[in-house]
Amino acid sequence: MLKHRWFVRALRLCARPRAFALALLFALLPFSEAFAHCFVGPRFFPATLVIDDPCVADEMALPTIDWLKTGTTPPGSEWDISGEFDRRITEDLGFGISDLWSQIRTPGGRVVQGFGDLETTLQYQLLRDASHETAMLVGLIVDWGGTGNVNAGIGTAYSMLTPTYYFGQGLGGLPDDLEFARPLAITGQIGYQIPTTSYVASQGTYIPQVIVYGASLQYSMPYLKSEVKDLQLPDFFNHLIPIVETQFFTPVANNFGNPSITTGTINPGVIYVGSTYQIGLEAIIPVNGASGSGIGVLGQFHLYLDDMSPKTFGQPLISGASSPAKPPL
Amino acid sequence: MRILIILVSLLLMALGAGAACAHAFLDHANPAVGSTVQRAPRDVALSFTLNIDAASSNVQVTDSSGARVDEGKAQISGNTMRIGLKALKPGSYRVRWRVLSVDGHNAEGSFGFTVGGS
Numbered sequence: 465m466l467k468h469r470w471f472v473r474a475l476r477l478c479a480r481p482r483a484f485a486l487a488l489l490f491a492l493l494p495f496s497e498a499f500a501h502c503f504v505g506p507r508f509f510p511a512t513l514v515i516d517d518p519c520v521a522d523e524m525a526l527p528t529i530d531w532l533k534t535g536t537t538p539p540g541s542e543w544d545i546s547g548e549f550d551r552r553i554t555e556d557l558g559f560g561i562s563d564l565w566s567q568i569r570t571p572g573g574r575v576v577q578g579f580g581d582l583e584t585t586l587q588y589q590l591l592r593d594a595s596h597e598t599a600m601l602v603g604l605i606v607d608w609g610g611t612g613n614v615n616a617g618i619g620t621a622y623s624m625l626t627p628t629y630y631f632g633q634g635l636g637g638l639p640d641d642l643e644f645a646r647p648l649a650i651t652g653q654i655g656y657q658i659p660t661t662s663y664v665a666s667q668g669t670y671i672p673q674v675i676v677y678g679a680s681l682q683y684s685m686p687y688l689k690s691e692v693k694d695l696q697l698p699d700f701f702n703h704l705i706p707i708v709e710t711q712f713f714t715p716v717a718n719n720f721g722n723p724s725i726t727t728g729t730i731n732p733g734v735i736y737v738g739s740t741y742q743i744g745l746e747a748i749i750p751v752n753g754a755s756g757s758g759i760g761v762l763g764q765f766h767l768y769l770d771d772m773s774p775k776t777f778g779q780p781l782i783s784g785a786s787s788p789a790k791p792p793l
Numbered sequence: 794m795r796i797l798i799i800l801v802s803l804l805l806m807a808l809g810a811g812a813a814c815a816h817a818f819l820d821h822a823n824p825a826v827g828s829t830v831q832r833a834p835r836d837v838a839l840s841f842t843l844n845i846d847a848a849s850s851n852v853q854v855t856d857s858s859g860a861r862v863d864e865g866k867a868q869i870s871g872n873t874m875r876i877g878l879k880a881l882k883p884g885s886y887r888v889r890w891r892v893l894s895v896d897g898h899n900a901e902g903s904f905g906f907t908v909g910g911s
Binding site: 503505506594640643686689690691692693694696739770771774778 | 816818819821822825826827828842896897898900901902903904905
């Protein structure tokens with residue numbers, strides 16, 4: 465999940481005491497069953513940097529950092545530092561909390577900085593179909609108005625609700641003559657962002673409703689090695705997942721007086737998957753002038769909490785019977 | 794400074810939560826994943842990145858018609874699982890495995906190998 469303040473779809477973590485206290489509470493509650501981050505059969509969907517992966521999980525992105533030039537004329541320079549903490553409440557129900565801090569330096573040298581709005585996400589796992597490498601998820605993202613720096617224009621005075629559908633599909637079912645395409649996977653999401661206020665009288669501005677959508681195309685070298693063909697590559701390469709992500713924002717309603725233009729970015733990069741963590745690095749390529757200027761950079765350090773501590777973080781907060789062993793093949 | 798303190802606190806909380814574990818990935822196999830071997834192997838050996846639970850892990854080998862060609866019980870020791878094979882004819886074979894790693898995480902996968910004609 466990410467990020468860009470102007471899209472108010474940010475990756476946000478416990479950047480304030482109450483969020484931290486909540487995260488701590490979730491971390492210390494008792495647990496029972498163990499399951500995984502986004503494994504669907506033999507397919508592992510990594511935590512993508514710009515959009516969200518299609519699974520509830522116990523994980524933490526800490527931190528995500530990006531630099532870019534804004535879409536203003538002339539462009540300013542923007543740094544964002546953000547984080548996210550996700551915990552499963554039950555095996556299929558998850559909760560996330562995130563926040564970001566932004567600093568924007570305008571061409572005139574003026575600097576505005578502050579926290580964005582606190583963001584929470586409630587997600588439910590609809591499907592994990594191991595045999596077809598398919599995952600589906602629905603969620604509700606809430607950006608809580610008034611929790612960020614409204615005066616700096618980084619937070620908003622109103623909240624935003626974004627019901628969102630997520631999916632992931634591995635291509636491991638392709639026939640043998642396309643075996644080198646089998647490590648490919650596609651993930652995506654589409655949401656409808658609804659502000660709790662349709663008009664800000666003090667600014668004379670209508671707040672549009674926006675479709676938020678994006679996708680990723682990823683090639684899993686771990687999958688290639690373990691499922692298709694072991695090319696005897698140096699171990700480092702067997703941990704890589706080259707990826708291209710995109711995310712777009714299209715205002716579709718209540719957009720009076722605003723430019724009706726789709727904004728977004730294309731983000732090519734690579735994710736290194738370790739045993740308990742992953743490191744992602746992507747370029748930020750704006751799709752038009754309204755989305756930014758030039759190429760930015762995005763990096764993320766991500767922790768698999770369920771692997772780091774399977775007896776504590778790696779368990780849902782509420783669970784029934786302990787995880788059964790899988791039946792014989 | 795505030796965000797730095799919070800981020801470091803969370804990182805320490807996560808790192809201090811317990812010993813680091815991970816999912817069991819297939820590290821390597823013999824015959825190798827996707828390989829062609831000239832001589833029919835007498836067994837299939839799988840090595841994982843973690844130790845696996847013997848009671849909850851299993852492996853099967855089938856030929857191109859789906860018929861089982863493994864024989865005997867899988868032998869599991871540490872991070873290695875091995876199963877014997879019947880006399881294989883030239884052709885394509887598929888290995889399907891499922892393991893429970895010692896940290897309680899399930900993992901599964903499959904791969905093919907080919908026995909070439911002499």
